[in-house]
Amino acid sequence: MTAVTESRSKRRAIGQRSPWFHVLMIPFTLLWVAPMVFVLIVAMRPFSDIVSRGLSALPATLSWEGFETALTTGGIGGALRNSAIVTVVAVVLSLFLASLAAYALSRFRIPGRTVILLLMLAGNLLPPQILLIPVAKITEALGIYDTLFALIIVQVGFGLGFYTFVLHGFMRALPNEVFEAARIDGAGPVRIYALIVLPLARPSLAALTALATTWVFNDLIWAMTVLRTEDNFPITAALLNLQGGFVSQWNVVAAGAVIAAIPTAVVFFIFQKQFVSGLLVGANK
Amino acid sequence: MTAAAAAERTTAPTSGGPRPPMARWARVFRRVPWVVWVFLLVPLAVEAFWVFWPAMNSFSLSFTRWNGVGAAEPVGLGNYQDLMSDPTFQTALRNNVIWVIGFGGLSVVIGLALAVLLNRPGRGIGLYRAAIYLPMVFSLAVTGLFWRVLYSPDGLVNFSLETVGLGVLERQWLADPDVALYAVLVAAVWRQVGYIMVLYLAGLKGVDPSLEEAAAMDGANRWQRFTRIVMPQLRSVNAVVFAVTVIDSLRTFDIVWAMTRGGPYNSTHLLSTYMFEQGFTLVNLGYGSAIAVVIFALAIVFIVSYLVRSIRQEES
Numbered sequence: 001m002t003a004v005t006e007s008r009s010k011r012r013a014i015g016q017r018s019p020w021f022h023v024l025m026i027p028f029t030l031l032w033v034a035p036m037v038f039v040l041i042v043a044m045r046p047f048s049d050i051v052s053r054g055l056s057a058l059p060a061t062l063s064w065e066g067f068e069t070a071l072t073t074g075g076i077g078g079a080l081r082n083s084a085i086v087t088v089v090a091v092v093l094s095l096f097l098a099s100l101a102a103y104a105l106s107r108f109r110i111p112g113r114t115v116i117l118l119l120m121l122a123g124n125l126l127p128p129q130i131l132l133i134p135v136a137k138i139t140e141a142l143g144i145y146d147t148l149f150a151l152i153i154v155q156v157g158f159g160l161g162f163y164t165f166v167l168h169g170f171m172r173a174l175p176n177e178v179f180e181a182a183r184i185d186g187a188g189p190v191r192i193y194a195l196i197v198l199p200l201a202r203p204s205l206a207a208l209t210a211l212a213t214t215w216v217f218n219d220l221i222w223a224m225t226v227l228r229t230e231d232n233f234p235i236t237a238a239l240l241n242l243q244g245g246f247v248s249q250w251n252v253v254a255a256g257a258v259i260a261a262i263p264t265a266v267v268f269f270i271f272q273k274q275f276v277s278g279l280l281v282g283a284n285k
Numbered sequence: 286m287t288a289a290a291a292a293e294r295t296t297a298p299t300s301g302g303p304r305p306p307m308a309r310w311a312r313v314f315r316r317v318p319w320v321v322w323v324f325l326l327v328p329l330a331v332e333a334f335w336v337f338w339p340a341m342n343s344f345s346l347s348f349t350r351w352n353g354v355g356a357a358e359p360v361g362l363g364n365y366q367d368l369m370s371d372p373t374f375q376t377a378l379r380n381n382v383i384w385v386i387g388f389g390g391l392s393v394v395i396g397l398a399l400a401v402l403l404n405r406p407g408r409g410i411g412l413y414r415a416a417i418y419l420p421m422v423f424s425l426a427v428t429g430l431f432w433r434v435l436y437s438p439d440g441l442v443n444f445s446l447e448t449v450g451l452g453v454l455e456r457q458w459l460a461d462p463d464v465a466l467y468a469v470l471v472a473a474v475w476r477q478v479g480y481i482m483v484l485y486l487a488g489l490k491g492v493d494p495s496l497e498e499a500a501a502m503d504g505a506n507r508w509q510r511f512t513r514i515v516m517p518q519l520r521s522v523n524a525v526v527f528a529v530t531v532i533d534s535l536r537t538f539d540i541v542w543a544m545t546r547g548g549p550y551n552s553t554h555l556l557s558t559y560m561f562e563q564g565f566t567l568v569n570l571g572y573g574s575a576i577a578v579v580i581f582a583l584a585i586v587f588i589v590s591y592l593v594r595s596i597r598q599e600e601s
Contacts, residue, residue, distance in 0.1 A: 022409065025402070025403075025409075025413050029417070032416055032420075032475075033416050033419075034441065035432065035435055035441070036419070036420070036431070038434070038435060038440075038441045039430075039434050039435075042434055054439050055434075055437060055439045055440055055444075056439055056441055097327065097331060100327065100328060101324065101328040101329065103324060104322070104324040105325065108317045108321050109317065110321075114596065116329070118592050120328075120332055121595060122588060122592055123336040123337060123340075124336075125532060125584075125588045125591060125592070126336065126581065126584075126588070127532070127535055127536050127557070127577070127580045127584050129536070129538075129556075129557050129560045129561070130339075130340050130343045130574075130577040130578065130580065130581045131335075131340055132560075132564060132573075132577070133342075133343060133346060133564045133565075133570050133573055134340075134342035134343055134346065135335065137353075138335075138338075138339060153331075153335065154335055156331060157331050157332050157334065157335025157336050158335065160328050160332045161332060164328065165595070169598075188320070189318050189324075193324070214422055218423070218424030218425065218426070219424075220425065220539040220542070220543075221539065221561075224561075224565070225565070236424050236427070237426075239426055239427065239430060239543075240543055243430060243433070250434055250437065253430060253434065254430075254431075256430070257427050257430040257434075260423075260427045261422075261427045264422040264423060264424070265419070265422055267422070268419065272415070275422070276418075276483055279480060279483050279484070280487050
């Protein structure tokens, strides 16, 4: 090569813009989003159109038929409500409990606190499979089997360790001066928690909320473990039922999947920053 | 913390010799206000009851034969012996190995490549990134359904193959025991890549650009700079990705259940789906627990390595 091209390539060396970049990335990205676009199109086609012109044809007409069927006879409407209840209650409750534990472990000299913290984290890392059978039996014994309450409490128990670990890391880094000042003003542990720790921990609580919401909303295995009645199913479990009940009615199945994807997609677009930072908590550095 | 320290200071001078252990414990406990003990013990009790207690129960259940009614019949190591000669268990185990390597390998290679490509400011970068990690906000069940639609006999996959003249490759992807597992794997990788990319993008932020510039001046080419300069600085991200991938692989359940339920002919069972089928569909609670214990045993090494890393991070 000539000296000129060599020096140019050197100047461009560290990740500078090359003309090939977009040429490469645009088709790749389109390929990446193709599955989502395809499912969306299938969901918006009337069943008769799919039958007559094939699944992969471009839509001749658009209709809400698939969505209507999924929401009503498909039971997705009720499932959406169940998921909303479980998600909101479980996320609020588990973050509340985790923040209490994290506060205790990060700001007080509790004997063996590192061990306690790591034990709690370890609980969340356990493969859930090892808990399923006993958890099902425990909920039966307590008489809460097949209730949303059972699903909520199980979600809380399983998520607590990770949330506590993340919040602990954040609370530990809060400046000591704030706490000393509050203590001199006569504030007790409860007031300090409510008036200082919680407001200061808002960024990490926000990130965990975004993350926990998608986790709880997306859960399938716990729902299948503690629920039996279709009316109690959250959306993921109801989706699998829909798939069984509307075999080859692809527009209904696709519509159900799209409906189940919308809430988490909305959380993602609104809280993109918090969501991404949530993905990184406990993993970075 | 300071109150606790102060409390300690006031009590310290009174200690003449070794005090009775009871008093020492009382002092340790009093150092922390009682309400703070409540703050800690309530969440801890919830987790102990719903996580640690059931986990221990699984171990004892795995030594029994039980259909959920009446008393469990102790069988010692019987379940484990049965597992060794169970062809479906062997398939599941082998599939899990394929899954760890395929799922981990593909999502790491693609995710890392994308992170390196997209680790720059500029027009459209945010859009590319968002498009790539959007799938990971969908549940695995939704991902499974999306791909069921794609893999259906006249779905997008077969349609595309035919369009580009590769019609010979068309098949019933999820009904063919030879390819079904890989078909599910592709769907899982599609969802996971965004997460791995986010992790590496964060890691690349901590990479010192001046080192790379210096290497470039010395005539190192792109590949050399990447392998010799960038990769070594990503070591800690690699460790996280590795542990997370293996733990996730052993947990994988939803996507297989949504797409194939372990079929056709048990060809796509992973340990987790086989465990679920045994425990909940066939109600072999002891046998299912034994499979769960195997999953746990395989995961524990990686769980511990993750915890050790976390300790170091906590202490630094």
